[in-house]
Amino acid sequence: MSDLMEQATASNVAEYSVSELSGALKRTVEDAFGHVRVRGEISGYRGPHSSGHAYFALKDDKARLEAVVWRGSFGKLAFKPEEGLEVIATGKLTTFPGSSKYQIVIEAMEPAGAGALMALLNERRLKLEAEGLFAAERKRPLPFLPRVIGVVTSPTGAVIRDIRHRIADRFPLHVLVWPVRVQGETCGSEVSAAIEGFNAIPPGGKIPRPDVIIVARGGGSLEDLWGFNDEAVVRAAAASDVPLISAVGHETDWTLIDHAADRRAPTPTGAAEMAVPVRADLVAMLAAIEARSGAAISRTLQAERRAVANLARALPSADALLALPRRRLDEADAALERNQRLLIGERRRRLSESGLLLSPARLESSIRDKRADLRHLDSILIHRLDSALRELRHDLDRLGSSLRPHIVTQRSGEARHRLATASDRMDRAFSAVQERRRASLAGAWRVASSLDPRQVLERGYAIIRGENDVPITRAEDLVPGSSFEIEFARGHRRAAIAAAPDADAVPTAKPAKGAKRAKREQMDVVQGDLF
Known part of the structure; x- marks a missing residue:
C-alpha cells in the first residue's frame, strides 16, 4: 500500500525536457542578475573574433567566469581589453544552453589595476633581468646546419608533428624528442630537467x-603557459651550452623563457624553420655559386688572354731590341782598335826611351859603382871586426892583470872558451854577411843583365844609329840618301836609304778581321816580352 502511495506522489512531479529546463534556468539567471558589476582579471584574451565579438574570461584566485563582448558593445568600450589586466565589468549574466555554461555579457568595462599573476610575472622578470640572464651578449648564434635537433614538448600533441613535418620538408635530419608535460604543476620542473638532460649528453x-634545442608548446591562456615562466626553466635555458630556441604559444604570447632563449620563434613551425635551412635552396645556391665561379674564371681567363695579346703586340721585335747593342758593340770594337794602336805606340815610345837609358857604358859604370861600394863595405866590416877583437883582447888582458893568480888560473879556461866561442860567432856572422852581400850582388847583376840591350837584341831586335851613334826611333828621320848603322846581337851592318820610303811598295789586300785580331794578339805577346 505504501509503495503505491509513493508512486502516486512521484507521478505528480512535473517533467521538463532539457531545453525547457535550460530555458527556465536562463530566464531565472537573467531575471536575478540582470545588471551586475564583476571585478576580475582578464584571461585568455586573443583579440576580437573575425565576427567582431570578443571572448575571454574573468578570474580571481578561486573562480573563473566566462565573458563575451558583442560586436556592437566592443566598439563602444572606452578602452580595449588586455591580457592579465584587472577590470570591473558591467553587464548581465546569462547561460549558454548548448554547453550548460553561464557567462557575463559585458556592456561596459573599466580598468581596476594589473592582475596578481601579471604582477608576479613582472616582478620575476625584473629580478632575472637584473641578474643578466636576458642580456643580449649571452645569446649565441644558431648553427647553420645542425646534425641533430632536440625537441622538448608533449609527445602526443600537434606541436611535435608540425615540427617533424617542417624539418622533413626543409632538410631531413635526426630529431630527438624529450617528452614533458606542457601544462600543470609539474610542467616547469620537467622542462628544466629536459634542457639539462640534453646538455648532459656526452x-x-x-x-x-643535439646541436640545437627547441622548447615548444601550442597557444593558451596565461595560466596554461605559466609553467614556462618558472624560474628553474629560465635558469636552465640561460645556462644551456646548446643553443636554444623558444617556441611557446602563439606570436602574441610572451613567457620568461622567450627572454632567456638564444632565439624566440613565434610558433613551433617557425622554430623548425629557424633551426634548419631549406635543402633545395642550398642546392640552388651552390649551383648558382658554381655557375658564377665558372663564369668569373672564364671572364678572368679571357681578360688575361687579351692582356697577354696586347702585351705581345706592344713588345718590340728582336732586331729592334738588338739594334742599339749591335751598334754599341761595333763602336766599341772600333774604339778598341784605335786605343790598341795608341797603346802600342805609347809602349814603343817608352821602350825606346828606356833603351836609351840602358846603354852598356851606363850599365858597366853602375856595376863598377856597386862593386866599389861592396869592397868599401867589406873593408869597413873587416876593420870594425878587427877593432872589436882588439878591444876584447885588451879588455881581457886588463882583466887578467887585475885578477889574482889563482883566480886567473881558475877562470882562464872559461875566458879562453868564451873567447873562442865569440870568435866562432864572429866568423859565422862575417860569413853570413858575405853570403847576403854576394846574393844581393848576384840579384843586382841579374837585373842589370836583364836590362842589357844585348839581351833584347838576342830576341830578334836591332838598333838603328845615325851619325854620332844617335839612335833613330822614327821612320821620318830616315831621308833618302842618308846612311845609318844597324846593330844586331852579333855584329854591325852599314846601310843607306836609296829611295823615298814606301815609294815602290806593292799594294796588298786588306787583312781579314780575324787576321787583324791574330796580329793584335801576336803584338800583345811581343809587348809582354818587352816589358
Missing part, C-alpha cells in the same frame, strides 16, 4: 648530442 656517445 658528445660522440650512443645517443647523439
